[in-house]
Amino acid sequence: MPEDIVLIPETEKQYPDEWLLFEIVELDEQGSPLRGRLLAHSPDRSVIDEMLLKTRPTRFYIVWTGEIKGIFVLCAK
Amino acid sequence: MRQIVRVPFLATAPLLVIQCFVWRGNGMGVLRMAVDTGSSFVIIKPEILLTLGYDLTVARPMTIYGIHAQALTAPQVTLERFGVIGAEEANVDRLALSLPPQVGLDGLVGLSSLQRFSLVTFNFSDNSLTLQR
Numbered sequence: 001m002p003e004d005i006v007l008i009p010e011t012e013k014q015y016p017d018e019w020l021l022f023e024i025v026e027l028d029e030q031g032s033p034l035r036g037r038l039l040a041h042s043p044d045r046s047v048i049d050e051m052l053l054k055t056r057p058t059r060f061y062i063v064w065t066g067e068i069k070g071i072f073v074l075c076a077k
Numbered sequence: 078m079r080q081i082v083r084v085p086f087l088a089t090a091p092l093l094v095i096q097c098f099v100w101r102g103n104g105m106g107v108l109r110m111a112v113d114t115g116s117s118f119v120i121i122k123p124e125i126l127l128t129l130g131y132d133l134t135v136a137r138p139m140t141i142y143g144i145h146a147q148a149l150t151a152p153q154v155t156l157e158r159f160g161v162i163g164a165e166e167a168n169v170d171r172l173a174l175s176l177p178p179q180v181g182l183d184g185l186v187g188l189s190s191l192q193r194f195s196l197v198t199f200n201f202s203d204n205s206l207t208l209q210r
């Protein structure tokens with residue numbers, strides 16, 4: 001396995017409370033991202049968006065490793 | 078034969094979070110989104126759609142209202158494919174709109190997606206969503 005390819009679930013644990021952007025190399029049997037390249041990590045989402053638009057990976061996975069917050073209600077006119 | 082797909086919740090509090098996929102050609106984005114029956118539409122962060130090559134400049138504008146009754150306009154984009162594994166949909170309209178980054182998610186799965194199924198079951202005993210066509 002090339003050095004820059006990591007196990008995605010393990011890597012998520014190494015970066016608590018950050019946004020992570022991976023280029024997906026392999027999915028698991030359930031279709032979840034398994035192996036990939038970590039392209040960016042930051043608590044600031046704009047860093048991830050900049051890297052996403054700069055590198056435009058063909059298959060990518062974005063995840064926030066911290067607490068999920070918020071309640072939303074949207075309706076259409 | 079009826080198709081039944083079970084989708085595990087990645088979180089159940091304070092939102093119901095599932096893993097969703099959006100495709101265009103060979104491109105694919107894997108995102109975490111909240112299931113929100115209070116939302117009329119599916120919304121996805123614009124940067125995700127731009128990266129996959131969707132053109133938001135030709136998208137149709139849609140007016141939406143949030144809990145503060147403040148109107149927002151968001152582009153409505155037709156996606157080649159969207160969904161969860163086993164329950165994908167083709168040529169579906171979605172809104173390109175960002176959630177606040179503090180939320181930690183890239184979109185909402187609203188009624189426009191859930192209504193495509195005949196039965197949607199929230200199972201909190203095994204933390205899953207069951208979609209039946």
